[in-house]
Amino acid sequence: MLLIVPLLGAILSGFICGMLGYYVQRYGVTTLSFTIAHSALAGAAISLVLGLNTTLFTLFFAIISALLIGYLTSKSLIRRELICMGLFSLFNALAILMLYMSSTNVLSTVQLSTILWGSVLAITYEKIVAIAAIATIFLIYAVIFKPQIDAILFDQKLAEAEGVNVKLHSTILLLFVGSTIAIILRITGGFLVFSLLYNPIASAILLSKRANIQQLISPILGSSAALAGFLTSFMLNLPIGASIALLSAFILLISYISRTTLDHILSQRSIQVRE
Amino acid sequence: MQAIRREAVRLENVWITYSGAGKPAIKDINLSIPLGVVALIKGPNGAGKTTLIETCLGLLKPVKGNAYILGVNTKDKRIIEVRRKCSYVPQDFMKPPYEHYTAKKVIEMGLSSSRVITDSLPDYFQYELEYYAKELNMLGLLEKPIGILSGGQQQKVFIIRALIRRPKLLFLDEPFSSLDKESREKVIELVVNYVRKHKDSSAIIVSHSFNKVEEYADIVVAMNDGVITDVRFQGR
Numbered sequence: 001m002l003l004i005v006p007l008l009g010a011i012l013s014g015f016i017c018g019m020l021g022y023y024v025q026r027y028g029v030t031t032l033s034f035t036i037a038h039s040a041l042a043g044a045a046i047s048l049v050l051g052l053n054t055t056l057f058t059l060f061f062a063i064i065s066a067l068l069i070g071y072l073t074s075k076s077l078i079r080r081e082l083i084c085m086g087l088f089s090l091f092n093a094l095a096i097l098m099l100y101m102s103s104t105n106v107l108s109t110v111q112l113s114t115i116l117w118g119s120v121l122a123i124t125y126e127k128i129v130a131i132a133a134i135a136t137i138f139l140i141y142a143v144i145f146k147p148q149i150d151a152i153l154f155d156q157k158l159a160e161a162e163g164v165n166v167k168l169h170s171t172i173l174l175l176f177v178g179s180t181i182a183i184i185l186r187i188t189g190g191f192l193v194f195s196l197l198y199n200p201i202a203s204a205i206l207l208s209k210r211a212n213i214q215q216l217i218s219p220i221l222g223s224s225a226a227l228a229g230f231l232t233s234f235m236l237n238l239p240i241g242a243s244i245a246l247l248s249a250f251i252l253l254i255s256y257i258s259r260t261t262l263d264h265i266l267s268q269r270s271i272q273v274r275e
Numbered sequence: 276m277q278a279i280r281r282e283a284v285r286l287e288n289v290w291i292t293y294s295g296a297g298k299p300a301i302k303d304i305n306l307s308i309p310l311g312v313v314a315l316i317k318g319p320n321g322a323g324k325t326t327l328i329e330t331c332l333g334l335l336k337p338v339k340g341n342a343y344i345l346g347v348n349t350k351d352k353r354i355i356e357v358r359r360k361c362s363y364v365p366q367d368f369m370k371p372p373y374e375h376y377t378a379k380k381v382i383e384m385g386l387s388s389s390r391v392i393t394d395s396l397p398d399y400f401q402y403e404l405e406y407y408a409k410e411l412n413m414l415g416l417l418e419k420p421i422g423i424l425s426g427g428q429q430q431k432v433f434i435i436r437a438l439i440r441r442p443k444l445l446f447l448d449e450p451f452s453s454l455d456k457e458s459r460e461k462v463i464e465l466v467v468n469y470v471r472k473h474k475d476s477s478a479i480i481v482s483h484s485f486n487k488v489e490e491y492a493d494i495v496v497a498m499n500d501g502v503i504t505d506v507r508f509q510g511r
Contacts, residue, residue, distance in 0.1 A: 078294055079294060079295075143392055144391050144392055144393075145391060145392070146391075146392045147383075147384065147386075147387030147390040147391065147392065147394075148387050148388065148390070148391075150376070150380075150384055150387065151384040151387045151388070154374075154376055154381065154384055155365075155370075157334065157365065158363060158365055158433075159384075159387075159388075160334060160358070161332050161334060161358060161361070161363035161365075161446075162358060162359065162361070162362065162363065162385060162387075162388050162440070163355050163356065163357075163358035163359030163360075163361070163388035163389070164387065164388045165355055209371075209372075209373035210373050210375045211373070211374070211375055212375045
């Protein structure tokens with residue numbers, strides 16, 4: 001019974017990250033979401049040093065960062081990747097500075113290791129409810145605005161030219177990403193949260209070229225990686241974040257091998273047919 | 276003020292520079308295109324034709340000068356509303372073979388700028404879809420994924436999408452590039468008929484290869500090296 005809550009939390013985290021990862025990739029906001037993930041880490045570090053509620057402050061910081069990044073990238077004359085890299089280093093510097101400025105030997109504390117490397121103990125019933133709520137709200141949003149979201153997924157520039165508010169929808173997506181990362185940060189750890197956001201969709205792209213199939217299998221792969229990582233962590237007494245990251249990387253490797261093998265077989269067959 | 280409202284597009288001393296580019300893509304452009312006309316923008320590769328169209332739509336913001344579309348400055352927040360009255364056929368339209376959306380779905384997306392899932396498609400949609408699809412010999416391809424269609428067929432899908440939006444302003448960037456001679460003539464006929472039928476609408480066509488457009492155009496704008504070299508009003 002004790003295992004059910006963390007197990008469910010891990011599966012849900014993998015599901016929502018895999019689902020959001022698909023949209024992040026198709027919207028072309030990978031770098032932006034990467035920066036927001038680091039802002040969440042900075043927020044967590046600040047909350048730790050100031051003694052604030054980590055989850056709430058991280059959530060607040062991630063949301064503010066998502067809005068700021070959305071605004072800056074829509075206004076600036078330089079490439080948004082460059083703005084993101086600037087902000088990425090800023091958020092990392094903030095995180096490290098906060099930890100350095102701490103008067104206690106914070107590196108050894110359980111709280112800090114939870115933020116950096118993740119912990120099974122961080123998966124609580126409240127967090128599961130929060131993750132499920134974000135996933136539900138996102139699904140409702142995705143259904144209501146399906147016509148506009150489809151137009152963006154199909155061709156962002158054309159959608160913008162036809163009057164779809166692409167910037168608004170991109171910012172909404174970043175807000176969902178920011179909120180999700182803030183909630184699951186202490187499960188996977190600040191440095192490894194990307195493994196759940198990017199590896200499942202990368203694997204899905206390798207396994208199928210069709211976007212609708214990718215959309216379907218990315219959350220499944222995310223949940224599988226999280227579940228396998230959780231079980232590995234539990235059985236071998238390893239940090240959960242690293243276990244999930246390794247397992248999702250392993251799925252990515254398998255997907256890569258499968259794709260290259262399949263491509264090779266198909267090309268060999270087509271050569272045989274021609275001969 | 277009234278004069279501005281009657282204008283489809285007005286550019287005042289517009290300069291556009293791409294990030295990292297050494298020189299501006301278009302320089303000191305002044306242009307006014309009224310409603311109710313077919314305008315052709317022609318010129319060699321790199322003349323700045325696509326940049327001009329994207330500037331009109333507000334996809335590119337002038338570093339100097341002002342661009343107005345249907346009387347609204349493209350830097351204004353209302354540009355999103357104005358774009359809903361416009362259609363655009365981009366130059367780089369080709370989708371990869373694994374793009375799963377059907378041709379019909381892609382056309383339907385053209386009406387999605389302010390739709391939510393509960394809003395039904397307008398009454399005229401099915402009729403006009405069948406009409407344009409029949410005219411362009413696409414009736415049997417509407418349920419096929421767009422990715423498996425040829426370049427010309429995909430281009431026709433985007434043209435139908437643009438027309439079915441019933442726009443006030445139709446921006447077509449090299450819309451004949453993948454079409455055969457017969458289809459080119461059919462497309463220009465459909466576009467010209469559309470503008471003549473909807474008298475308060477305009478079509479702005481970028482083309483450097485299909486001379487027949489010039490016969491139908493009310494205004495011919497020639498560009499070279501980022502500047503307008505000639506504007507010719509053809510009596511009609």
